[in-house]
Amino acid sequence: MTAYLLKRLAISLATLVLASIVVFAVLEILPGDPARLMLGMNASADQVELLRNQMGLNAPLLLRYLHWAGGLLSLDFGRSYTYSVPVIDLVRERLAVSLPLALIALALSTVIAIPVGLFSASRRGRAGDTISMGAAQLGVAVPNFWFALMLIYVFAVWLRLVPAGGFPGWSAGIWPALKSLLLPAVALALPQAAILARVTRSALIEVLNEDYIRTARAKGLPYRAVLWRHALRNAMIPVLTILGLQFAFLLAGTIIIENVFYLPGLGRLVFQAITQRDLIVVESVVMLLVAAVIAVNLVVDLSYAVVDPRLRSRQ
Amino acid sequence: MSLLEIENLSLTIGDTQILKGMELSVAPGEVMGLVGESGSGKSMTALTVMRLLPYAARASGRVSFDGIDILAATEDQMCALRGDDVGMVFQEPMTALNPVKTIGEQVAEGIRWHTKATRAGAEERARRMLDRVGLPQAKFPLSRYPHELSGGQRQRVVIAIACALKPKLLIADEPTTALDVVLQAQILDLLRDLVAESRMGLLLISHDLAVVTEMADRITILRRGEVMEAGDTARTLSEQLHPYTRQLAQASTHVPARARPHDTSQGKPLLQVEGVTRDYPGRRTSLFKRAVPIRAVDDVSLSMQPGQSVALVGRSGCGKSTLARMILALDKPSSGAIRFRGETTTGKSEAELKPARRDMQVVFQDPYGSFDPRQKVEKLVAEPLHVLDKKPTRAERREMVAHALHEVGLDQRDMDKYPHEFSGGQRQRLSIARAIITRPKLVVADEPVSALDVSIRAQILDLFAELNQKLGIAYLFITHDLTVARAITDQVLVMHDGKIVERGKTNEVLDHPQSEAAKALVAAAPDLHRAIARRMQEQG
Numbered sequence: 001m002t003a004y005l006l007k008r009l010a011i012s013l014a015t016l017v018l019a020s021i022v023v024f025a026v027l028e029i030l031p032g033d034p035a036r037l038m039l040g041m042n043a044s045a046d047q048v049e050l051l052r053n054q055m056g057l058n059a060p061l062l063l064r065y066l067h068w069a070g071g072l073l074s075l076d077f078g079r080s081y082t083y084s085v086p087v088i089d090l091v092r093e094r095l096a097v098s099l100p101l102a103l104i105a106l107a108l109s110t111v112i113a114i115p116v117g118l119f120s121a122s123r124r125g126r127a128g129d130t131i132s133m134g135a136a137q138l139g140v141a142v143p144n145f146w147f148a149l150m151l152i153y154v155f156a157v158w159l160r161l162v163p164a165g166g167f168p169g170w171s172a173g174i175w176p177a178l179k180s181l182l183l184p185a186v187a188l189a190l191p192q193a194a195i196l197a198r199v200t201r202s203a204l205i206e207v208l209n210e211d212y213i214r215t216a217r218a219k220g221l222p223y224r225a226v227l228w229r230h231a232l233r234n235a236m237i238p239v240l241t242i243l244g245l246q247f248a249f250l251l252a253g254t255i256i257i258e259n260v261f262y263l264p265g266l267g268r269l270v271f272q273a274i275t276q277r278d279l280i281v282v283e284s285v286v287m288l289l290v291a292a293v294i295a296v297n298l299v300v301d302l303s304y305a306v307v308d309p310r311l312r313s314r315q
Numbered sequence: 316m317s318l319l320e321i322e323n324l325s326l327t328i329g330d331t332q333i334l335k336g337m338e339l340s341v342a343p344g345e346v347m348g349l350v351g352e353s354g355s356g357k358s359m360t361a362l363t364v365m366r367l368l369p370y371a372a373r374a375s376g377r378v379s380f381d382g383i384d385i386l387a388a389t390e391d392q393m394c395a396l397r398g399d400d401v402g403m404v405f406q407e408p409m410t411a412l413n414p415v416k417t418i419g420e421q422v423a424e425g426i427r428w429h430t431k432a433t434r435a436g437a438e439e440r441a442r443r444m445l446d447r448v449g450l451p452q453a454k455f456p457l458s459r460y461p462h463e464l465s466g467g468q469r470q471r472v473v474i475a476i477a478c479a480l481k482p483k484l485l486i487a488d489e490p491t492t493a494l495d496v497v498l499q500a501q502i503l504d505l506l507r508d509l510v511a512e513s514r515m516g517l518l519l520i521s522h523d524l525a526v527v528t529e530m531a532d533r534i535t536i537l538r539r540g541e542v543m544e545a546g547d548t549a550r551t552l553s554e555q556l557h558p559y560t561r562q563l564a565q566a567s568t569h570v571p572a573r574a575r576p577h578d579t580s581q582g583k584p585l586l587q588v589e590g591v592t593r594d595y596p597g598r599r600t601s602l603f604k605r606a607v608p609i610r611a612v613d614d615v616s617l618s619m620q621p622g623q624s625v626a627l628v629g630r631s632g633c634g635k636s637t638l639a640r641m642i643l644a645l646d647k648p649s650s651g652a653i654r655f656r657g658e659t660t661t662g663k664s665e666a667e668l669k670p671a672r673r674d675m676q677v678v679f680q681d682p683y684g685s686f687d688p689r690q691k692v693e694k695l696v697a698e699p700l701h702v703l704d705k706k707p708t709r710a711e712r713r714e715m716v717a718h719a720l721h722e723v724g725l726d727q728r729d730m731d732k733y734p735h736e737f738s739g740g741q742r743q744r745l746s747i748a749r750a751i752i753t754r755p756k757l758v759v760a761d762e763p764v765s766a767l768d769v770s771i772r773a774q775i776l777d778l779f780a781e782l783n784q785k786l787g788i789a790y791l792f793i794t795h796d797l798t799v800a801r802a803i804t805d806q807v808l809v810m811h812d813g814k815i816v817e818r819g820k821t822n823e824v825l826d827h828p829q830s831e832a833a834k835a836l837v838a839a840a841p842d843l844h845r846a847i848a849r850r851m852q853e854q855g
Binding site: 210211212214215216217218219220221222225229230233234307308309310313 | 365367390391394395396397398399402403405407410411412413414415416421424425428429460462463473476477
């Protein structure tokens with residue numbers, strides 16, 4: 001187990017270093033001089049040169065990479081060209097929205113998908129299965145912004161239970177903040193849950209054909225107990241894989257939903273930074289997401305080992 | 316009073332009739348053997364008693380167990396019976412246990428479910444049961460996972476699960492088919508003891524007449540869902556009144572007619588294996604220590620003459636298949652040399668191996684798993700032709716495939732069919748056709764008949780013998796089944812722990828084994844005639 005853990009950790013670190021090199025290199029290759037961008041078109045060549053020296057842009061490539069990577073490690077991401085504030089402050093502010101949103105959506109998706117998958121698999125080919133898988137098909141097909149609009153219409157406009165958009169900030173209290181994240185989380189979770197339910201169902205159906213399910217039935221366990229005790233855990237591996245991918249998506253891929261609900265999330269930050277050529281922000285957020293995805297993958301790999309003892313003893 | 320009474324049981328799945336007017340009974344303390352070929356409905360009979368039939372199955376007739384009408388019982392009643400009064404052991408021990416649960420959990424689970432015992436109480440009973448089936452605490456604590464056990468050990472766990480609550484009836488569906496003969500003998504002994512201990516009824520299902528004869532008091536012979544003959548084992552099998560019984564008995568002891576092999580001691584050997592060793596990297600126990608390699612094949616030397624038929628016998632895990640893979644140049648020896656037709660094959664590139672590949676082919680055990688189900692027979696059988704120097708034209712290819720199919724007794728029109736349209740025996744003919752299409756000098760056959768029913772296996776053995784005579788192909792048969800070795804080979808090599816421990820003429824070695832390993836194999840091998848004789852003697 002320790003060997004497995006150490007190996008996974010080492011691979012994750014190596015991936016992170018490699019990704020940082022790629023991100024750094026891409027931004028080096030991209031045309032455009034940050035110093036000139038900051039000073040504007042009218043600046044003289046001397047002024048630009050001065051700023052370049054100040055920003056350390058004239059140092060050798062390797063040195064600049066190390067400086068940048070070192071900055072990342074100490075959470076010093078540099079200053080945004082457009083907002084003129086430390087990037088870390090921007091990111092922190094946005095993460096306070098995006099991270100809870102992603103976690104709530106992920107939890108919702110799991111809580112919906114796994115029971116639906118179990119239900120469907122246990123009634124394979126019968127009406128209940130057809131109906132829930134039809135609903136799941138719809139969930140995959142319908143875009144999440146449409147869900148979002150419907151949710152706003154029903155819960156915000158009609159029932160007036162939650163605000164239609166915006167984010168009051170955590171300083172306004174936990175409940176008001178959570179309330180404004182609820183609808184977006186549901187809108188994000190529904191399509192994810194639909195995918196996850198289908199994956200859960202097919203993984204379960206495969207497992208239910210295994211010999212050990214018959215052994216468990218021959219012990220006298222009722223079908224339902226076999227499903228929960230024997231089938232579910234064996235079907236978890238594909239489900240965990242999809243969950244990991246979904247978390248990465250939910251962190252960064254939520255720009256449409258953020259726009260629908262006027263949420264100041266990470267997705268909107270990146271979008272704005274790209275349109276304004278605020279490359280240092282783009283660079284930092286990309287690195288942050290890379291780190292998050294790698295961390296999630298590490299967690300997924302470790303949870304494989306928790307679920308399946310065969311992975312623990314192998315290396 | 317019978318424990319289990321099956322009367323006029325009929326079973327259909329969809330439109331297919333599986334059982335027709337089936338009759339069978341088991342008394343307490345009695346071993347009933349249920350024999351039949353694949354598809355005869357043996358397993359479905361067992362699943363009917365357990366009421367674990369597929370969703371689409373419909374049963375009619377009467378099945379009563381201990382006074383309970385099984386076919387009319389509610390699911391709750393059945394759950395109370397299963398695992399408590401009726402236990403079941405399955406054929407495939409490798410997949411019968413849940414890989415993510417410890418053996419302790421799996422044995423204790425049924426105990427807890429039925430007796431409402433505490434976790435500790437159930438685990439203690441599970442511990443005693445595992446001790447009883449030969450898995451002692453010291454080496455097999457409850458915290459072991461199935462993947463840490465071998466096939467035979469896993470089957471012991473399955474038996475422990477089935478017998479944990481001292482059932483009145485145990486159903487064992489081919490419990491030893493997937494195991495080698497020595498393990499088979501051990502598991503059969505264990506079952507026999509468990510029956511004697513608690514007067515448990517045992518319904519033993521097998522396609523192996525010899526195994527059933529050794530174990531069963533009475534026997535029921537099933538064919539295509541109908542009972543052909545039933546009665547006392549010794550009498551049924553010694554009198555062989557029913558033609559099907561006779562057919563089965565003859566097929567299971569079938570020896571193909573073979574002309575005596577020509578004197579092959581002269582001339583250049585076809586295959587020479589010299590001091591071959593194969594090490595696999597072992598598991599690391601610590602980050603700082605080098606892993607100790609596992610020696611699968613240990614300094615093996617052998618030689619084969621053209622046209623010679625040699626058996627390589629040994630228990631599972633003894634290194635037979637690793638050796639065969641090296642002979643086929645599919646794996647590289649760690650040391651030693653292999654020469655085929657006088658040329659070294661070790662350390663050659665794929666391109667250099669091409670001529671050698673043409674002259675050696677392989678037949679695998681599983682006729683179901685060794686074909687791509689989406690390809691037509693023509694393409695499947697023609698597969699080895701890519702090792703020819705000149706690519707044959709389509710017409711030439713069809714001609715060669717037709718010829719090969721003809722030689723294995725199939726019709727040339729079969730080449731436009733898909734594998735699922737063939738029965739198991741026909742599929743094994745297809746793999747033989749595939750093996751001989753390049754006119755090889757050597758065919759390596761890895762347990763080529765162990766997945767087949769006795770009558771089909773007799774036909775396939777005949778086919779092997781015929782091709783050996785007609786085409787002069789040398790065979791290396793890898794098997795743990797001594798009847799196969801005896802039926803079809805001239806020479807035998809006995810392998811144990813990676814070494815060849817005994818070699819010689821097949822009959823001499825099998826009649827008078829010298830090494831411990833060979834003696835164990837011979838003693839454990841079920842033999843129909845010997846079993847009948849012993850039964851007759853016991854009954855006087």
